[in-house]
Amino acid sequence: MNKYIATNQWGTFFGVTQKTLDTVWGNLTNPAGDSVIYISMEIGADRDVYHPIKKMLQQTDIDKTSTNLLRHFAKLYLNGPEKIPNYGGGLGILAGDTLKSFADLKIPAIAVSLLYRKGYFSQLVDSRLGQISTATDWSPENTPTLYLMKNPEFPELPLEIEVPFYYGRDREVLARARLWLKMEVSANLDYFIPEILLDYSIPSSPDWIRQVSQSLYDSISDQAKAVQRRLLGASIVTIKKTLGITANTIHLNEQHGVVVVLNLIAEWLAEKIGANYPVKATDADILQAADEVAKHLVFTIHTPVKAGHDRFDKNIISQIGHAFCSRILHLLAQDDENPNQYNFTKLAMRVNRATNSVSRLHKCVTQKQFPQFADKITAITNGVHHLTWISDAKAALYDSFTELKNWREDPAVFVNAGLLFTSEDFRENFELAWKEDTKKLISYVNNMLSLHRKQMHETWIDPPNYLSNLDDGEHVLDPAVFTVGFARRFSTYKRADLIFDDMDKLADIIVSHNYPVNFIYAGKAHPSDEPGKSIIKLVLDLQDDLYIKTNGLGKLIFIPGYDMDIAKMMVSGAHAWLNSPKRPLEASGTSGMKAAMNGIPNISTMDGWWVEGYHEGKTGWKFGYEADIDTACLSEAPSTLLYEQDSAAFYELFPEILAAFYETDLRSRYIDKCIYNLQLNCPIFNTHRMAAEYAKRYNLQLPDPVAKRLQKLRNIYQSDV
Ligand SMILES: *Cc1c(COP(=O)(O)O)cnc(C)c1O
Numbered sequence: 001m002n003k004y005i006a007t008n009q010w011g012t013f014f015g016v017t018q019k020t021l022d023t024v025w026g027n028l029t030n031p032a033g034d035s036v037i038y039i040s041m042e043i044g045a046d047r048d049v050y051h052p053i054k055k056m057l058q059q060t061d062i063d064k065t066s067t068n069l070l071r072h073f074a075k076l077y078l079n080g081p082e083k084i085p086n087y088g089g090g091l092g093i094l095a096g097d098t099l100k101s102f103a104d105l106k107i108p109a110i111a112v113s114l115l116y117r118k119g120y121f122s123q124l125v126d127s128r129l130g131q132i133s134t135a136t137d138w139s140p141e142n143t144p145t146l147y148l149m150k151n152p153e154f155p156e157l158p159l160e161i162e163v164p165f166y167y168g169r170d171r172e173v174l175a176r177a178r179l180w181l182k183m184e185v186s187a188n189l190d191y192f193i194p195e196i197l198l199d200y201s202i203p204s205s206p207d208w209i210r211q212v213s214q215s216l217y218d219s220i221s222d223q224a225k226a227v228q229r230r231l232l233g234a235s236i237v238t239i240k241k242t243l244g245i246t247a248n249t250i251h252l253n254e255q256h257g258v259v260v261v262l263n264l265i266a267e268w269l270a271e272k273i274g275a276n277y278p279v280k281a282t283d284a285d286i287l288q289a290a291d292e293v294a295k296h297l298v299f300t301i302h303t304p305v306k307a308g309h310d311r312f313d314k315n316i317i318s319q320i321g322h323a324f325c326s327r328i329l330h331l332l333a334q335d336d337e338n339p340n341q342y343n344f345t346k347l348a349m350r351v352n353r354a355t356n357s358v359s360r361l362h363k364c365v366t367q368k369q370f371p372q373f374a375d376k377i378t379a380i381t382n383g384v385h386h387l388t389w390i391s392d393a394k395a396a397l398y399d400s401f402t403e404l405k406n407w408r409e410d411p412a413v414f415v416n417a418g419l420l421f422t423s424e425d426f427r428e429n430f431e432l433a434w435k436e437d438t439k440k441l442i443s444y445v446n447n448m449l450s451l452h453r454k455q456m457h458e459t460w461i462d463p464p465n466y467l468s469n470l471d472d473g474e475h476v477l478d479p480a481v482f483t484v485g486f487a488r489r490f491s492t493y494k495r496a497d498l499i500f501d502d503m504d505k506l507a508d509i510i511v512s513h514n515y516p517v518n519f520i521y522a523g524k525a526h527p528s529d530e531p532g533k534s535i536i537k538l539v540l541d542l543q544d545d546l547y548i549k550t551n552g553l554g555k556l557i558f559i560p561g562y563d564m565d566i567a568k569m570m571v572s573g574a575h576a577w578l579n580s581p582k583r584p585l586e587a588s589g590t591s592g593m594k595a596a597m598n599g600i601p602n603i604s605t606m607d608g609w610w611v612e613g614y615h616e617g618k619t620g621w622k623f624g625y626e627a628d629i630d631t632a633c634l635s636e637a638p639s640t641l642l643y644e645q646d647s648a649a650f651y652e653l654f655p656e657i658l659a660a661f662y663e664t665d666l667r668s669r670y671i672d673k674c675i676y677n678l679q680l681n682c683p684i685f686n687t688h689r690m691a692a693e694y695a696k697r698y699n700l701q702l703p704d705p706v707a708k709r710l711q712k713l714r715n716i717y718q719s720d721v
Pocket of ligand 1: 088089090091093487488489562563564567568588589590591592594
């Protein structure tokens with residue numbers, strides 16, 4: 001056990017051997033530069049859903065030979081907080097899943113993000129007020145896997161870096177950050193990806209910097225937003241120098257960190273022209289620098305939705321950045337619609353050697369949105385980290401069938417799931433594992449309902465669920481009832497309320513067939529997204545309507561505080577996973593992939609990954625509008641969201657789905673659908689395959705066994721066709 005403690009000039013770390021630590025750091029500082037800096041505004045990787053080090057500890061005895069240091073780590077890792085609330089949703093969880101796969105596959109990378117001392121926000125839900133947001137309390141100081149990096153020259157002091165901000169012409173203010181190193185270890189503890197989280201909430205940083213760096217996607221003002229972006233992007237060059245990172249490639253996970261491009265251009269010009277470059281550089285020099293810098297950048301764009309693309313008023317930028325930044329932006333990031341704004345997405349689009357969209361359909365959409373860059377836009381369809389999202393019960397099941405041998409190391413093994421269609425043993429045990437997962441979800445909901453019922457008398461919060469108001473005994477959910485899961489960010493284009501558009505119609509379907517249904521919903525809306533919040537409120541308001549109109553057969557539940565743990569319970573315990581965005585605004589979507597990993601069929605509009613994951617009659621169901629992509633269909637205006645048309649399509653389909661679940665003679669076909677998900681979707685929609693596709697874009701020279709493993713994963717599927 002003592003072998004799992006390792007030390008270098010940056011600190012002492014637990015969970016990997018000295019040899020692994022030296023290898024990881026050696027790869028990142030290697031003169032050849034064969035590694036990647038992965039920049040993301042958020043990284044989601046909570047320990048309560050996946051924690052290889054804790055698992056190892058639980059299987060080992062801490063005995064007398066253990067040192068005090070080991071006892072300290074063991075105690076921290078076994079009992080410390082599990083949540084690291086440094087993410088808002090899909091983008092961050094994708095980043096976390098990606099980095100876990102990088103670690104498993106030994107792809108040399110280091111990630112950079114910010115540390116948010118107040119997290120994103122914690123969601124309370126009140127039936128009258130809807131969503132209430134409060135700051136999230138957590139302390140990185142006692143969170144396992146997080147280490148404050150040391151200053152190698154003064155090891156008793158933490159390492160600090162500086163990022164300059166400018167007021168007007170000359171006045172320079174330094175924002176200072178401490179560096180937290182978070183370890184994303186591989187499943188076998190034989191590699192890890194360091195994630196550097198920048199903590200600007202420190203005494204030596206100016207007050208206003210500390211304020212705006214506390215909450216992810218702080219939306220107090222556009223200025224706060226621009227400052228946050230700069231705190232991330234403008235730190236990269238300094239971190240690279242301070243830590244001696246040689247990476248030749250920088251991967252922008254969405255455009256939030258694109259300010260790095262400005263620094264890289266300045267760095268290139270300083271080298272070519274000299275320190276006086278801000279005065280001497282011509283426009284042609286800047287454009288040449290941009291072309292050179294572009295060779296080192298890979299950009300992933302995640303959404304066609306306008307709110308996802310950063311545009312800033314020019315005067316905001318000129319208040320915080322050096323005057324030379326504005327000159328670069330003028331040449332490379334002039335917004336096409338608004339002459340007073342810079343468009344950071346355009347900058348990221350312009351300065352890179354490859355732009356990836358996140359599904360095949362999204363590639364087509366992105367090419368329509370950015371026709372001038374169409375040639376370099378490719379697709380790498382998203383995935384999820386299979387080891388994180390497959391439930392314990394399902395994992396034990398997969399372990400026990402030789403047809404799936406080695407699925408943990410190689411998710412491509414699931415192509416063999418086709419051999420299991422005829423195994424009665426597998427089918428029976430699949431149902432048992434599924435029942436266990438459903439029971440877990442339903443007990444969670446039932447406990448929540450009675451807890452809220454109690455709180456109703458003790459606090460001012462009106463419970464978010466109608467069922468909490470009913471008499472005891474009536475307000476429980478039954479795990480045998482068909483349970484539909486829906487959870488995602490509440491923004492209008494995702495249409496969380498779509499299937500309730502005509503409540504009479506929905507109730508009629510449920511009542512006339514006498515098929516009870518649980519609808520279990522969860523998700524957050526950004527605190528300043530008023531339309532998004534009003535959809536949460538609407539969902540709450542629909543609960544009693546559904547219950548009463550279906551004589552109690554239809555129950556609609558809202559689980560507050562959506563996070564990875566709740567997500568995992570939902571995607572493994574539901575009987576079907578619902579996804580109803582307006583096509584083609586969902587670039588990929590990942591929660592449906594998590595369901596597929598657990599064998600659960602999706603019911604979805606033909607958007608995002610489902611265009612690739614849907615196989616007629618096999619993996620699930622599709623409904624709704626499906627025409628070709630043109631610019632008009634990108635509208636997010638309420639009147640263009642196709643409620644009537646797409647909900648009608650759902651009502652036409654729903655009776656068939658209910659029958660498939662409830663009718664005994666169709667039951668075995670339902671289990672077939674689950675096995676089809678394992679066979680057709682698990683091998684593809686995982687981050688191992690996705691990481692292998694990215695590694696090719698990074699042009700890394702990797703050791704033979706690593707390169708071979710990646711090639712094998714790419715042989716299963718190529719997103720870009
Ligand atoms: C997977 C996940 C998401 C993203 O789901 P989408 O289907 O991509 O919208 C958001 N939040 C949590 C907590 C998740 O686990």
